[in-house]
Amino acid sequence: MTKHTAEISNGSITVYKGNYDAYMAYKKEHEETLKNSSRNLERKIAQTERFIERFRSKATKASAVQSRVKLCESLKEDLPDLPENIRTIHFSFPLSRQSGGVPVKAERISMSYNDVKIFSGIDLIVARGDKIAITGPNGTGKTTLLKILAQIIQPADGLVTIGHNADIRYFGQHVLEQLSPDKTLFETIADVSGSGDRTFIQNILGAFLFSGDDVLKKTSVLSGGEKSRLALASILSKSGNVLILDEPTNHLDIQSIEILSDALVEFEGTVLFVSHNEYFISRVANRIIEMRPGVFQGFFRHNAAIP
Numbered sequence: 001m002t003k004h005t006a007e008i009s010n011g012s013i014t015v016y017k018g019n020y021d022a023y024m025a026y027k028k029e030h031e032e033t034l035k036n037s038s039r040n041l042e043r044k045i046a047q048t049e050r051f052i053e054r055f056r057s058k059a060t061k062a063s064a065v066q067s068r069v070k071l072c073e074s075l076k077e078d079l080p081d082l083p084e085n086i087r088t089i090h091f092s093f094p095l096s097r098q099s100g101g102v103p104v105k106a107e108r109i110s111m112s113y114n115d116v117k118i119f120s121g122i123d124l125i126v127a128r129g130d131k132i133a134i135t136g137p138n139g140t141g142k143t144t145l146l147k148i149l150a151q152i153i154q155p156a157d158g159l160v161t162i163g164h165n166a167d168i169r170y171f172g173q174h175v176l177e178q179l180s181p182d183k184t185l186f187e188t189i190a191d192v193s194g195s196g197d198r199t200f201i202q203n204i205l206g207a208f209l210f211s212g213d214d215v216l217k218k219t220s221v222l223s224g225g226e227k228s229r230l231a232l233a234s235i236l237s238k239s240g241n242v243l244i245l246d247e248p249t250n251h252l253d254i255q256s257i258e259i260l261s262d263a264l265v266e267f268e269g270t271v272l273f274v275s276h277n278e279y280f281i282s283r284v285a286n287r288i289i290e291m292r293p294g295v296f297q298g299f300f301r302h303n304a305a306i307p
């Protein structure tokens, strides 16, 4: 829709010409250039420093050393200020174990609230390794369906079967309300993951861009997006093999959506998620299910590997 894209980061605002895709493409290219020039400069600085170190005490080399010291200073000044998002930490999320071939199966399920029919007769076979996106207008029953598949609520009719060795992790649409306000970020992850391993917890928090003293903040002071990131980090910190995620990109900024999509693309288990975010769906999903009133329809993406 847009002709210009303005980005606020690192204390400044930059306006790019073009729509979102053009902005992303430009940004990627620009970041590559920055990274390369930063790498080259760092190499030169290291060389120069080695020279200085080696000949520092030699009288005959005094002027050469002097000029290298100057060179070194100016090289350091030229080092580009890398934006925060270039420094992302890579982290892959643990798989509890391999699930059976069909971790979740729904047969002829129907649901109604107070005699109002939401959907009926839904059949769904979720195969191991599937990355399924469910999309459709507000109020069509997507959240209801996910809750039934995660066995949080019972369908009015029909059968849900959880397959052999399937370890389901559910991220609800209103999960933010479940964070304990008095706990720190570190404690939140420690509790959910049941892990006492500091490095593991810090790595997970780091992968979701919380570092240093951030991890000692109480969850009550976090911004909306930070709460979302923490909630996702906590879901993903507990190893499972089937992730059921209800609108996981809500409140997330662009960079966090990138991190989440990378993590889900790499995740070796099964993922079933509801999303209204076209970009996110196109990155992660190999199957797309559309829910409209009275319609439950699946599509396979031709360009994705289907197990």
Ligand SMILES: Nc1ncnc2c1ncn2[C@@H]1O[C@H](COP(=O)(O)OP(=O)(O)OP(=O)(O)O)[C@@H](O)[C@H]1O
Pocket: 113, 114, 118, 136, 137, 138, 139, 140, 141, 142, 143, 144, 145, 173
């Ligand atoms: N406990 C309930 N009692 C009565 N009606 C409910 C209940 N839960 C959900 N509904 C209704 O069922 C319909 C489906 O709700 P659901 O939350 O599953 O929609 P959704 O597809 O997830 O929508 P959105 O895209 O807005 O998240 C809605 O009309 C909603 O008002």
Ligand SMILES: [Mg+2]
Pocket: 142, 143, 144, 173, 246, 274
């Ligand atoms: Mg919903």
